[in-house]
Amino acid sequence: MAAVLAAASREAMASADARLDAYADSAQAADLQRLGDELFAVTRLLVEQRALRRLLADPSSPEAARTGLVERLLAQQLGAPTLDVAKQLVAARWSRPGDLVSAFESIARQALLAVAEKDGSLDDVEDELFRFGRVLDREPQLGSLLSDTTNPAEGRVALLDRLVGGKASPVTVALLRHSVQLPRSRHLDVVSEELAELAAGRRERxxxxxxxxxxxxxxxxxxxxxxxxxxxxxxxxxxxxxxxxxxxxxxxxxxxxxxxxxxxxxxxxxxxxxxx
Known part of the structure; x- marks a missing residue:
């Protein structure tokens, strides 16, 4: 189940979604792919670095200090569109630090789904994510292996690749790979269901x-x-x-x-x- 956001975070998330949609409508698929991949990388960094996410989500800290910290830390690692999104997200007001992490992950997911929207594979992505979630629901041990963050991420990704590599669309594989790499201890069948629902929502656009x-x-x-x-x-x-x-x-x-x-x-x- 997706995180329930408090009022301030809901408002910030709605603004971020609207900006992503506006960018996606004019961007190329390759640009959206890079945006999604880089935002997932930032998400992983924030999950792993608790002190950093608290600093970036601290409403008592001046906005310029938060965006300046992002600039200093990430400007050399991110493309300009991703850096802009990151600065906009940390400039917003979040009810708790975890909501900022969820926002980065949400926009990363939407960016990759926008790639499928561009290339006409969104229906396939929705179906593949739904069916993969059902497979994991029937095979809980497999789901546990993919979600067990005590095992190295490389091993979890290799297992996922054996399951879906060459059998699903590139966007589906990318979304699942990033989800497996995130150290958030969530069952992948639930994550797959969330992603399928997001794909359905994006298809409505x-x-x-x-x-x-x-x-x-x-x-x-x-x-x-x-x-x-x-x-x-x-x-x-x-x-x-x-x-x-x-x-x-x-x-x-x-x-x-x-x-x-x-x-x-x-x-x-x-x-x-x-x-x-």
Whole structure:
């Protein structure tokens, strides 16, 4: 189960998610891959260095001191986009130090899922993560071996590679490898379920729910798909629902954004503008 965040951390996490989505829409897959890999490396550092994570999450410390510490420690190891994300995360206010660690891990996961979003493999990633979690649920001893942080990380990763290497998409393998390397003593079947849920949530960003008063022709659907794909800079699929009450035009919802071009909406707006 994902960590439950207190109010300050929820607000900071929401802002970080929004910034990642904005970056992902215009970034190349290779840039997102590097961002995710580097953020996972920072996550491991924070898990291992308790004093460092307390310093970086200390709300009594000036923001400039926290971001300056990140600059001094990590500027030579991270690409510019990753360093920017790291500084933004430590500049935010977190309810407890552990929430900052969870934030780094969450954004790292989302960056790698955005790679799958870019290359069209997000559905496969979701399915593979779900099925791998079910395998571990049926084989608890295997899950324990992969999650046992008393064993060297190299051995756990080698075992994972024997299980999924060449059998799953690169993003799935990368997410599981990073999860196995993190010394957080969590069962990998639970982690796999969390990752599958995140993939499902990210997939929702790439589904356009279209409401139309009449059925669209294949040509119209393709034209709309192409237009939305260009608009959002990622592959978009359509789910079309008929509603004759719209009279004409379309209502398109992608994630939390709604584009209402229906005749019914325009008539309602016109009525509201009339003097009473």
């Amino acid at each position: 790439s589904v356009a729910r279209v409401t139309s008063p009449v059925a669209l022709s294949p040509e119209q659907e393709q034209k709309l798909t192409d237009s939305l794909t260009r608009l959002y800079a990622r592959p978009i699929s359509l789910q079309v629902e008929l509603d004759p009450r719209l009279l004409g035009g379309l209502v398109v919802q992608v994630g939390g954004e709604v584009i209402d071009g229906s005749v019914a909406s325009k008539l309602a707006a016109a009525r509201r503008s009339l003097p009473s």
